[in-house]
Amino acid sequence: MQRVTFTIKDYLDDNPRVKQILKYCVSIALIIGAGLLVKVAIDVYTWNGFIIGVSKSLVNGLALSMLLFLMVSGFFLIFGLCGVINFAHGAFFMLGGFMGFVIYLATESVFLDPTLPFFLIFGSNHLALSITAFIVSALGATAVMALIGGGIEFFTIRRLYGNPIAQILLTVGFMFIITQVAELIWGPPQISYFIINNSQISYFFISGTLDLGGGMIFVWYRIFLIFLGLSVAGLMFVGFRRTRIGLQIQAGIEDSEMVEALGTNIRRLFTIVFMLGSGLAGFSGAVLVPWIGANSGHGLTYLIYAFVIVVIGGAHYGRFEGTFFSALIVGLSMQFASYFAPGIKDVIVFIIMAAILILRPGGLTGHGQ
Amino acid sequence: MDNESNIKGRFRGSNRTISSFLSNNRTIIAAVAFLYLLPLGTAAATSPTRTLLSLMTQIMIFGLLAMSFDLQLGRSALLNFGQVALFGVGAYTMAFTLNSDILPPPFNLIAAIPFPLTIIVAMMIGGFLGLIMGLTTSRLRGTAFAFIALAIAEFIYNFFNENPAISGGETGLPVPIPGIIRTGPFYLFFVVIAFAFLAAFIGMVILYLKKRTERIGLILVTPVMVVLTTVLFVFGTNILGPLVVIVAFLLLILLYWFERSESISDPLQYSKTRTNGSEEERADILTDYMLPFAIVVLFLLGVGLAFGSNIAGLWALWAEGGSIFILKIPVQYYLVLTCITIIYYFTRRLLSSPFGRMITAVAQNEGRAEALGYNSYHAKIVVLFISGAIASLAGGLYAQYFGTIDPNSVLGVDLTINAMLYTIIGGLGTLFGPILGAGVVEYSTLNLNIIFQSIGLNPGLWLLGLGVVYVFIVLFMPHGIVGTIGKRSVSIKDKLRRFKLGNLEFGLKDADYWILGLLGTMGFFLLLTEDAGFTLIITGIFAFLDAFVLFVVYYFVLSTKDSRILLSITGIFGVLTVFGLLQMYNSILLLGGIWIPLLIITVISGVLTAYNLVLINRFRKEIRSYLAGGIRRIFRRGR
Numbered sequence A: 001m002q003r004v005t006f007t008i009k010d011y012l013d014d015n016p017r018v019k020q021i022l023k024y025c026v027s028i029a030l031i032i033g034a035g036l037l038v039k040v041a042i043d044v045y046t047w048n049g050f051i052i053g054v055s056k057s058l059v060n061g062l063a064l065s066m067l068l069f070l071m072v073s074g075f076f077l078i079f080g081l082c083g084v085i086n087f088a089h090g091a092f093f094m095l096g097g098f099m100g101f102v103i104y105l106a107t108e109s110v111f112l113d114p115t116l117p118f119f120l121i122f123g124s125n126h127l128a129l130s131i132t133a134f135i136v137s138a139l140g141a142t143a144v145m146a147l148i149g150g151g152i153e154f155f156t157i158r159r160l161y162g163n164p165i166a167q168i169l170l171t172v173g174f175m176f177i178i179t180q181v182a183e184l185i186w187g188p189p190q191i192s193y194f195i196i197n198n199s200q201i202s203y204f205f206i207s208g209t210l211d212l213g214g215g216m217i218f219v220w221y222r223i224f225l226i227f228l229g230l231s232v233a234g235l236m237f238v239g240f241r242r243t244r245i246g247l248q249i250q251a252g253i254e255d256s257e258m259v260e261a262l263g264t265n266i267r268r269l270f271t272i273v274f275m276l277g278s279g280l281a282g283f284s285g286a287v288l289v290p291w292i293g294a295n296s297g298h299g300l301t302y303l304i305y306a307f308v309i310v311v312i313g314g315a316h317y318g319r320f321e322g323t324f325f326s327a328l329i330v331g332l333s334m335q336f337a338s339y340f341a342p343g344i345k346d347v348i349v350f351i352i353m354a355a356i357l358i359l360r361p362g363g364l365t366g367h368g369q
Numbered sequence B: 001m002d003n004e005s006n007i008k009g010r011f012r013g014s015n016r017t018i019s020s021f022l023s024n025n026r027t028i029i030a031a032v033a034f035l036y037l038l039p040l041g042t043a044a045a046t047s048p049t050r051t052l053l054s055l056m057t058q059i060m061i062f063g064l065l066a067m068s069f070d071l072q073l074g075r076s077a078l079l080n081f082g083q084v085a086l087f088g089v090g091a092y093t094m095a096f097t098l099n100s101d102i103l104p105p106p107f108n109l110i111a112a113i114p115f116p117l118t119i120i121v122a123m124m125i126g127g128f129l130g131l132i133m134g135l136t137t138s139r140l141r142g143t144a145f146a147f148i149a150l151a152i153a154e155f156i157y158n159f160f161n162e163n164p165a166i167s168g169g170e171t172g173l174p175v176p177i178p179g180i181i182r183t184g185p186f187y188l189f190f191v192v193i194a195f196a197f198l199a200a201f202i203g204m205v206i207l208y209l210k211k212r213t214e215r216i217g218l219i220l221v222t223p224v225m226v227v228l229t230t231v232l233f234v235f236g237t238n239i240l241g242p243l244v245v246i247v248a249f250l251l252l253i254l255l256y257w258f259e260r261s262e263s264i265s266d267p268l269q270y271s272k273t274r275t276n277g278s279e280e281e282r283a284d285i286l287t288d289y290m291l292p293f294a295i296v297v298l299f300l301l302g303v304g305l306a307f308g309s310n311i312a313g314l315w316a317l318w319a320e321g322g323s324i325f326i327l328k329i330p331v332q333y334y335l336v337l338t339c340i341t342i343i344y345y346f347t348r349r350l351l352s353s354p355f356g357r358m359i360t361a362v363a364q365n366e367g368r369a370e371a372l373g374y375n376s377y378h379a380k381i382v383v384l385f386i387s388g389a390i391a392s393l394a395g396g397l398y399a400q401y402f403g404t405i406d407p408n409s410v411l412g413v414d415l416t417i418n419a420m421l422y423t424i425i426g427g428l429g430t431l432f433g434p435i436l437g438a439g440v441v442e443y444s445t446l447n448l449n450i451i452f453q454s455i456g457l458n459p460g461l462w463l464l465g466l467g468v469v470y471v472f473i474v475l476f477m478p479h480g481i482v483g484t485i486g487k488r489s490v491s492i493k494d495k496l497r498r499f500k501l502g503n504l505e506f507g508l509k510d511a512d513y514w515i516l517g518l519l520g521t522m523g524f525f526l527l528l529t530e531d532a533g534f535t536l537i538i539t540g541i542f543a544f545l546d547a548f549v550l551f552v553v554y555y556f557v558l559s560t561k562d563s564r565i566l567l568s569i570t571g572i573f574g575v576l577t578v579f580g581l582l583q584m585y586n587s588i589l590l591l592g593g594i595w596i597p598l599l600i601i602t603v604i605s606g607v608l609t610a611y612n613l614v615l616i617n618r619f620r621k622e623i624r625s626y627l628a629g630g631i632r633r634i635f636r637r638g639r
Helices: A008-014 A016-042 A044-082 A089-112 A126-155 A164-186 A201-206 A220-242 A244-254 A256-261 A266-292 A298-313 A320-340 A348-359 B002-012 B014-024 B026-041 B049-076 B083-098 B105-112 B115-136 B142-162 B184-211 B215-235 B240-264 B267-273 B285-321 B328-352 B354-364 B366-371 B376-402 B407-411 B413-426 B433-454 B459-476 B481-497 B510-528 B532-557 B563-590 B595-618 B620-638
Strands: A209-211 A217-219
Touching: A008 A016, A016 A044, A016 A320, A044 A089, A044 A217, A044 A220, A044 A244, A044 A266, A044 A298, A044 A320, A089 A126, A089 A164, A089 A266, A089 A298, A126 A266, A164 A298, A164 B413, A164 B459, A209 A220, A217 A220, A220 A244, A220 A266, A220 A320, A244 A256, A244 A266, A256 A266, A298 A320, A298 A348, A298 B142, A298 B413, A320 A348, A348 B142, B014 B026, B014 B184, B026 B049, B026 B184, B026 B215, B026 B285, B026 B328, B026 B510, B049 B083, B049 B328, B049 B354, B049 B376, B049 B413, B049 B433, B083 B105, B083 B115, B083 B142, B083 B376, B083 B407, B083 B413, B115 B142, B115 B376, B142 B407, B142 B413, B184 B215, B184 B240, B184 B285, B184 B328, B184 B510, B215 B240, B215 B285, B215 B510, B240 B285, B328 B354, B328 B376, B354 B366, B354 B376, B366 B376, B376 B407, B407 B413, B413 B433, B413 B459, B413 B481, B433 B459, B433 B481
Parallel strands: none
Antiparallel strands: A209 A217
């Protein structure tokens, strides 16, 4: 096997579409930057606040977009390979948040219980304890959601391939069921780690801040989220390039019939993709809970973001890079808009989506149908 | 048959066009006439029909929304995630035209438009919004269209959400009830329409019986007569009206016997009386003009007698009080019903026209349709305009019906998902399915918590129950309720055509299905309400079915020796009797006061129970041997 060296320039030359996307991104960034400059010209005296705003929204936006990418890549995989518009994906995300929360509390109480031998592992080192419990909760939520998603695919959706309308009804039904179960168990109000009194995590891990002086205070957790999201995204990227099953999935997104004809058990692949997708939703939900909390209403809100991101990135025959960049666009534009133009912070995403769809009906990477 | 009537139509002139119109739309006319009949039962005092009417109005409003969604997705393959924008624009237009204080001065001139015209204004604005949705993307395909529509819907939602001065914000915008809805003449106008529909209905029945002169024709019409008389019994104010209607029905049976004797008495004379040619066309004055006329007049007179005091009471209330609240519910029901009838008929005609065929062709295979020379862009734009107008109409009716609107309730994304659910549950591309789906979902939404409470579960589980219902519907009826039944209906129709009971051949034709449609509409109503009056109706239906089975058994089955038929007949009969008894028990519990129908039903059920017992006693040997054989078969299979 030849040794392949990976340079960015080679990669861009191999993928002209990614190059084009980068052009788009740069142009959008330029437009946003020009708007911001106008804003600065209008009120120069808030230069100080401007820097703070830009840096804060940059950090927040990057963190949000990484996590949105993790969630949406699950949605994208399911839609791209199986052709199922998974309306329950937002509900998976929401349930993943609750699962992470519950597993975290359980793990923490196990470690803190003096009657159990686990107490000896950490003793009074609460920082290490809370970090361990957090990792356990994220992995546990991923596993639980992967099992739920795989079960739903195995028992119900498997019968309905080829009938997209029935799939919509089915996944909407599961969205209702999951939302209602969550609301019955945990109630309608928002749950976050901050309101749990004995939780150790809020003191050591989440509410810690990085103070650069001059009002530039960043929450450590969000900086951590950026690197977490980037590393998981990179892991996925490499996985899809280097492993056999990842290549099969990518080929299946391009042409599933051909992959089946070449001897792949595509049904097994569908189940795996469903488990992977819902596991990613659960992971991002569990990791995002310390920031946005867990609420049974999150399902619908984040479902719409998932729609928008996938469509911007290219829904039909699209690629991962498109989803990644569109998640960046959406997360950054949301955070920037909420700092600098609160009037349009709810519609900025839709404005960008409409503009991109009018220019390129297939999204950033998709074929124009 | 149709060809023949067309040929006759050329000879007979214009009165044949009316009859062919009646014969071509039997189901619609029957169902709509029944729906128009219901609100006549509302009296000036509070009456239980009001709850039913308001539920029905709600269902029909959402049914209109779902119908417009179905027109896009089911007929022209346009998935529209921004459907709610069309609805919300209609609702806000209606609000602005009814209240001149909301909009700033130059725009509030729109409030000068009188009320029924504002519906048309709202439809126009919704249609133009649909047009804009279509024009923004030149190709109008797949996801791009769906999401640009979603973006437009979000812009509009955000615009209204950010401007609470004109949208009402969180608290909601009060929409005044238009003054004309509370006036007597407007109510009377709809009553006249109702009577016109009833006349069309009875005329349709007459024409049907004149064509269907086999024995089965009368047997099929009888349940309709029984149910209608029971409805008049329960809702009418006096016993005179139902009696006159019974006389009309007796005349109908007389007409049937005349026609029957004419058609089969002398086979050799058949060609003389029934030729297509003009030379021997014998105009029988009695059966062609006098009897039908008498039946129509008597039927309308009976209905008028039964509900006359209600109508007069409402009119008197208006005449005394000027403007009253109590007319609101029946008039709004009538308004929405009229709108949905017109829209349904219009859409049906549109879809069966050449243009509608072209839309379907474009939806099924756009490339091929374009290769055949059709302009798919044009077709989709027109569909978007029409369905935008329909959705906007639904929004306008919603605003004036509910009286308060806010951005979340008329422009929230969940309304689009709801419209999609109504459509998919009812059946995509079936046009009637969405209305049925809206009924099922709305009814479940309103009543699932009550049902859960009554069986001892947590009433908060209702949304969970709804989700489970969706999952089961999609697993067992993947094409929706109407769609799945429609897919299987070919074999069902074939079975019904060959269906036989003993010596009696049923042989259902296409022309007979309006009876099933009418009975289905009534059954839907029975589902919708736990009203005491409807308990009586269902009791009446069961009593009638008992009597009918008794008739069949008596005439046709006792002569056969096939124990299977005997057993199944006896089984059906027993189940029906048990149901009848249960219903009787229910009605005794619910209303001790109305004793005349109660007495009749009690007597009928008692006699039937006694007869059933006698029948079971007589066939006990056959039943025992059949049951023993069945059990033996089950055990053998188990081994």
